[in-house]
Amino acid sequence: MTDYKAEILQKSREYWNPSKVEDFHKKGIDLVMGKREGYRFWDMDGTEFLDIHLNGGTYNLGHRNPEVIGAMIQATEEFDVGNHHFPSIARAELAEQLAKLCPGNLNYSVFSTCGGEAVDVAIKSARYATGRKKVISIKGCYHGHTGLSVSAGDDMFKLPFHCEGEPNAFVQVPLNDIGAMEAELKKEDTACVLVETILATYGFPLPETGYLKAVKKLCERYGALYVADEVQTGLMRTGKLWGFEHEGFVPDMLVTAKGFGGGIYPISATVMNRTAGKWLFEIGRLHGSTCGGSEIGCRVAAKVLEITTRPSTVENVVQNQAVLKHGVDDLMKKYPGFLTGYSQRGVILGLDFDCEDASVSVSKPLYDHGVWAHNARLHPGTLQMKVGLLCDRAFIDELFARMDEGLKEAYQNYRGR
Ligand SMILES: Cc1ncc(COP(=O)(O)O)c(C=O)c1O
Structure with a gap:
């Protein structure tokens, strides 16, 4: 961790929201957003993340469009x-x-x-x-x-x-x-x-x-x-x-x-x-x-x-909806019993896992592989997967590759419980 990032984390604990910082820290997530662009952002220390939380859709059109x-x-x-x-x-x-x-x-x-x-x-x-x-x-x-x-x-x-x-x-x-x-x-x-x-x-x-x-x-x-x-x-x-x-x-x-x-x-x-x-x-x-x-x-x-409302945006959503479905169906086959089901409408999905708290069992391994996704706080075993309107195919392919890596690790933990 760079000195500057450590200083910001310390100031956040001292002057901002100590228990929020500590909560994430306990989960192994010491994230301070630095640069951001499109559907990616970087931690202050330079680690890149694909953003599929989008702060609930705030970055529907990407960061800093x-x-x-x-x-x-x-x-x-x-x-x-x-x-x-x-x-x-x-x-x-x-x-x-x-x-x-x-x-x-x-x-x-x-x-x-x-x-x-x-x-x-x-x-x-x-x-x-x-x-x-x-x-x-x-x-x-x-x-x-x-x-x-x-x-x-x-x-x-x-x-x-x-x-x-x-x-x-x-x-x-x-x-x-x-x-x-x-x-x-x-x-x-x-x-x-x-x-x-x-x-x-x-x-x-x-x-x-x-x-x-x-x-x-x-x-x-x-x-x-x-x-x-x-x-x-x-x-x-x-x-x-x-x-x-x-x-x-x-x-x-x-x-x-x-x-x-x-x-x-x-x-x-x-x-x-x-x-x-x-x-x-x-x-x-x-x-x-x-x-x-x-x-x-x-x-x-x-x-x-x-x-x-541009026709090209609507068309992209329609196409991505199908690509996302296909990708999640593949993940379901790879991680049976763990990824137990999902709901989808358009580019928003809820992925259900056989776990008590997907913020620990799933978000963290995904985070370790450069994907930022959060669980549903009132249904903690479900991971929210919220993809932006303008994502291209290359982004989605990269996303599924990283998710696969993260879920592989999560699945090993699940099998070894
Ligand atoms: C469905 C829904 N309604 C309302 C809100 C509140 O929005 P805000 O945080 O901008 O007050 C949120 C925030 O996450 C939300 O998800």
Whole structure:
């Protein structure tokens, strides 16, 4: 380890987040990101990694995508954060672009800085529109760490911070259990159902065919709104711009974040229909975010949407989806009993391993062979495999070669338990 890297690790322990640094250290991962480019980054000590975690999709278009950086630089010639009280060129144009790219009547955008904040906006909007308080989410979900989003999420993240919310304000039901969902909705006290289209932090289990559409129907029947959290499944990662587009329905609101800012500028959006956006027409000045919808961020996001929806990007995702399937099928044959199954939609996959904690049994051997992938924290035996939209074939071939090396080692450990 270089002296400089050791110094940064020490400062991180001293001034930043001691237990986070220690947690990774205990797993043998003392990573400090240095140079980064495309779908690779380098530790400060020069070790190269292929990035298939992408910080949850933040680097969907690659690290430091030159076109995205170009859009940001150009925006700084003209704009700054702007003043969130006034209409602005960049915000109005991005909102229009989103309205045109979203199906149905998803016509109004509220901009925020991150996914959690955008989920908070969705919950606030639903509460205003319905006059109700309850939020139903799915067991194993993750929607962020901000006030309302963390309350809607798993106990692991909310209980230590006493964010459980008022009794019955946040309830959870199991995925695919339409009876449990109806039992809650029937009480007619629900503002919204908040659903990750595929539960990322639970390892990307696919919803059963027709489940999400049935939930939307129940929402309509019982006067609740449906919020699609598309933070991980949006922006073409499933092969369509929004993950719910595979399911044959349109939500009342969608949330996009992470990759929306191209990994360059933090920005997120809650896109909503007229019903959900009632407050925008009545009390629009009673919610705001100084940096949410920064004009520079809006220009960045506009470029992200343009790159993401290019025919060449969509074609690449379709091709890579098949290549990834083939590659993982091969790995399944090579490591039977250990790699036990997988889920896939587009370029996001959850790889299930016969182990208690894939962050130790799988991530670490992969890390040792130059692949950065993380497990699903709420389903620890599953490894998230999230490949970027613009990866080429050479990258994927190299990825599978490295994964094979890493899994060989992991498999030996597994067999020798
Ligand atoms: C599905 C989902 N929703 C919301 C969030 C929160 O986003 P942010 O970290 O930008 O607040 C995340 C973050 O990982 C996420 O995966």
